[in-house]
Amino acid sequence: MEHYLEIKHIDKFFGKKQILKDVSLEVNSGEVFGFLGPNGAGKSTTIKMIVGLLCIDRGEILVCGENIEKHFEKAMANIGAIVENPETYNGLSGMINLQMAARMRDGVTQERIDEVVELVGLTKRIHDKVKKYSLGMKQRLGLAQTLLHRPKVLILDEPTNGLDPAGIKQLRDILKHLAHEEGVAVIVSSHLMSEMELMCDRVGIISKGEILMVKTLEELKSVSRLNTVLFKYRLKDTEKAKEVFAGFEYADFVLCEQDRIEIRVPAEGMEDKLEQLNEALVKAGCGLLEISIPEERHLEDVFLELTGEGGEQIA
Numbered sequence: 001m002e003h004y005l006e007i008k009h010i011d012k013f014f015g016k017k018q019i020l021k022d023v024s025l026e027v028n029s030g031e032v033f034g035f036l037g038p039n040g041a042g043k044s045t046t047i048k049m050i051v052g053l054l055c056i057d058r059g060e061i062l063v064c065g066e067n068i069e070k071h072f073e074k075a076m077a078n079i080g081a082i083v084e085n086p087e088t089y090n091g092l093s094g095m096i097n098l099q100m101a102a103r104m105r106d107g108v109t110q111e112r113i114d115e116v117v118e119l120v121g122l123t124k125r126i127h128d129k130v131k132k133y134s135l136g137m138k139q140r141l142g143l144a145q146t147l148l149h150r151p152k153v154l155i156l157d158e159p160t161n162g163l164d165p166a167g168i169k170q171l172r173d174i175l176k177h178l179a180h181e182e183g184v185a186v187i188v189s190s191h192l193m194s195e196m197e198l199m200c201d202r203v204g205i206i207s208k209g210e211i212l213m214v215k216t217l218e219e220l221k222s223v224s225r226l227n228t229v230l231f232k233y234r235l236k237d238t239e240k241a242k243e244v245f246a247g248f249e250y251a252d253f254v255l256c257e258q259d260r261i262e263i264r265v266p267a268e269g270m271e272d273k274l275e276q277l278n279e280a281l282v283k284a285g286c287g288l289l290e291i292s293i294p295e296e297r298h299l300e301d302v303f304l305e306l307t308g309e310g311g312e313q314i315a
Contacts, residue, residue: 004063004078004152006062007025007026008059009023010022010058011058020045023206027185028185031179032188033186034196039191047155048083056069080153080155081154084158086138086139088141088145093127094117094126095113097130098116101148120144120147120174136164147178151184159171172195194299203216205307212307229264233288238258241261248280250273
């Protein structure tokens with residue numbers, strides 16, 4: 001796979017305040033890349049720098065091998081992007097909006113316009129005026145505009161805004177098709193963790209202007225700052241069970257009430273630890289009634305664990 005987007009050691013300052021700190025990441029052809037972070041983490045600042053809306057203070061950004069500062073036009077020719085809200089002429093039809101956008105790019109034919117209209121699911125409404133469109137339809141029209149010139153890098157900032165569940169699924173399918181079938185590098189910034197989990201091949205997490213990690217979804221789910229798993233027990237004698245658990249240094253209490261106890265144990269060697277604990281509980285006569293199997297970790301769990309619940313309001 002080729003690196004269609006390369007961000008190398010980027011720093012960004014607003015006045016004396018440093019917003020981005022040595023940010024580096026790569027996005028490959030043929031993948032959907034999720035760019036995640038709390039509000040104010042630096043996502044929008046990074047995206048605006050990629051598309052040339054903000055200058056780079058230190059470092060460099062390459063799009064399909066072209067430095068965006070040295071060869072701006074060549075680099076931007078490979079990018080399609082929606083930053084914040086798509087720009088459209090509401091008094092004109094969707095088709096005329098696309099035809100006007102096509103005139104700003106070389107080689108965009110009516111056949112290509114019709115192709116992207118079908119791709120985004122606007123065939124039945126493309127000749128209606130945009131002011132009659134729902135917010136979700138405007139989002140899809142904006143996506144169609146970005147695809148007219150067959151960009152190699154597609155950047156979407158909160159693309160699911162205004163979409164109903166069916167529209168979100170359709171968008172997800174479109175983006176996965178563009179990446180996996182047409183080889184586009186798709187970068188999506190969103191706060192909807194469940195959708196990112198269904199959509200993305202890899203995820204980069206940014207917090208307070210720094211990249212915490214870049215992993216595939218499976219790698220990310222296996223990563224934990226605490227590196228622990230949660231066991232949930234239901235027992236007849238919780239007082240006696242507390243004494244048993246206290247004898248194991250690796251068992252940390254999370255909850256103890258009535259007939260329930262929850263503990264965290266290190267993820268490494270989890271099966272052996274579970275066996276040791278259960279044998280000790282049975283031997284002590286704690287009346288073991290039920291044990292829960294640790295639930296699969298989701299992207300949202302890892303995200304909250306790594307970043308906390310918020311971020312500085314910087315971007």
